[in-house]
Amino acid sequence: MSFLRPLPQALRAEAARIGGLAARCLVLEVETWPKPGLVSHVDNGSHTDMDAGSFRRSAAAIEPFLARLALAGIEGASMPRLRAIGLEAEGAMLRATGGVNTHRGAIFGLGLLCAAAGARLAGARGRLGDVVERLWGEEILGTPSAPDSHGGCAARRHGAGGARQEAAAGFPTLYHTGLPALRQGARLAPGDDEAARVQSCFALIATLGDTNLLHRGGAEGLAFAQRAARGFLEGGGVGRPGWRAAAAGIGADFVARRLSPGGSADLLAMSLFLRAMEAA
């Protein structure tokens, strides 16, 4: 156990590297434009209480906790310990943003992927999503959502599985949608990584049962957002001339409806983390 036999310095350094990488993925997510309804370095989408600075401060505040989650994974931690670190991270996020929820979903999903990366250093086998599913999937599903959580309400009203179901199933949307779309975007717009991130963001919006869209727009809002994102992709995505203006136009439609696909933004950051961590 860790308190009897301290972890070698090399493993501690690796956990810090994983936390740093995860925090950089959060910053890259906010530095992606156009992302309909979402905050970026260019505009605040459908939000009035946060901007890119809130997201940068939040990412810096939670980086040490993402590293601690990787360490906990190395040490074979169970879900209650991961959850305690995750809740501490939420506290640090709220202090850094003056009480605004920027990254709760990302702390949960990316935090679990960091813990899985740690577990893999200690010998766990397979893709990071499979490690999450195998080691913690059952306990993730067994944890009830807070009665006042937006996700809990969306689940009760619309039957959406939300962040918990995505994680417990090994993040299928990352492996089937977010990561392949990053690669497709790189083929469509060679040398333009922001374009690849936009392609991935639209693919995620088109696919995910995003509880933020359900919370703000109901089933109609989710259907509208998915249809708009699919239209962009079917029109050629970031491979089509004038794609930035087209994507920004869809953003204006989201803002007019106050829609914000926050879950898809989290999954974009997680797709970037997997692109860096998983073999091709």
Ligand SMILES: CC(C)(COP(=O)(O)OP(=O)(O)OC[C@H]1O[C@@H](n2cnc3c(N)ncnc32)[C@H](O[C@H]2O[C@H](COP(=O)(O)OP(=O)(O)OP(=O)(O)O)[C@@H](O)[C@H]2O)[C@@H]1O)[C@@H](O)C(=O)NCCC(=O)NCCS
């Ligand atoms: C398990 C928790 C994540 C509990 O979450 P909750 O019960 O609320 O459930 P979900 O809505 O399912 O998920 C929470 C957040 O996850 C993102 N998300 C949404 N849909 C999905 C999806 N289909 N798959 C994956 N992830 C998804 C999303 O996060 C982003 O949105 C947040 C802003 O949300 P909110 O404040 O509600 O939205 P606004 O519209 O801005 O509000 P108003 O202005 O209108 O008031 C932001 O955080 C983004 O990250 C969902 O919100 C979890 O909270 C929990 O149990 N935590 C404890 C810690 C823990 O266990 N950690 C484990 C180890 S790290």
Ligand SMILES: Nc1ncnc2[nH]cnc12
């Ligand atoms: N860029 C972003 N804008 C709004 N909500 C988010 N949740 C996570 N990233 C976000």
